[in-house]
Amino acid sequence: MALALKSSVALPKRAGARAAARPVLRAPARKLVIRASAEPSTPASNEALEKIQATANEAWTWVKDKWSTTEDSEKPAVVGIIVGVIVAQIAIGATIDVVDRIPIVNKLLQLVGLAVTAVFIYKITTDPEERTTVKSSITGFLKEVTGDK
Numbered sequence: 395m396a397l398a399l400k401s402s403v404a405l406p407k408r409a410g411a412r413a414a415a416r417p418v419l420r421a422p423a424r425k426l427v428i429r430a431s432a433e434p435s436t437p438a439s440n441e442a443l444e445k446i447q448a449t450a451n452e453a454w455t456w457v458k459d460k461w462s463t464t465e466d467s468e469k470p471a472v473v474g475i476i477v478g479v480i481v482a483q484i485a486i487g488a489t490i491d492v493v494d495r496i497p498i499v500n501k502l503l504q505l506v507g508l509a510v511t512a513v514f515i516y517k518i519t520t521d522p523e524e525r526t527t528v529k530s531s532i533t534g535f536l537k538e539v540t541g542d543k
Contacts, residue, residue, distance in 0.1 A: 464472060494500050518524050536542075 461469075493503070518528055
């Protein structure tokens with residue numbers, strides 16, 4: 395039997411135990427004041443914003459140039475491909491979400507991924523020829539990123 399009072403909350407019965415009442419703890423009401431002020435823009439943020447805008451404008455002009463050079467007979471195909479890619483991305487995302495919700499398949503795919511990663515690392519670390527290939531590709535990538543080429 396649950397006891398319900400104005401200042402307490404009745405807890406549900408557990409098997410074989412009596413329901414107990416717990417007092418409700420309420421915090422006193424507080425007044426919250428929020429003040430907003432405009433921060434002065436710093437030159438660094440303005441430079442970053444200008445750089446982003448310049449990159450976006452450059453990308454937009456590139457897209458406009460490519461669109462204008464595309465023949466009129468090919469434009470519906472381009473639009474169809476873009477729509478198809480968007481629909482495919484949505485379908486792939488939905489499929490991955492559904493598969494991720496299946497408990498056994500989710501754990502099985504994680505196990506397969508772990509096994510493939512372990513085999514890949516084992517292969518790279520045990521074969522000397524493979525190690526030199528990986529090392530050269532990593533150093534080449536780093537040189538390309540840092541601009542040391």
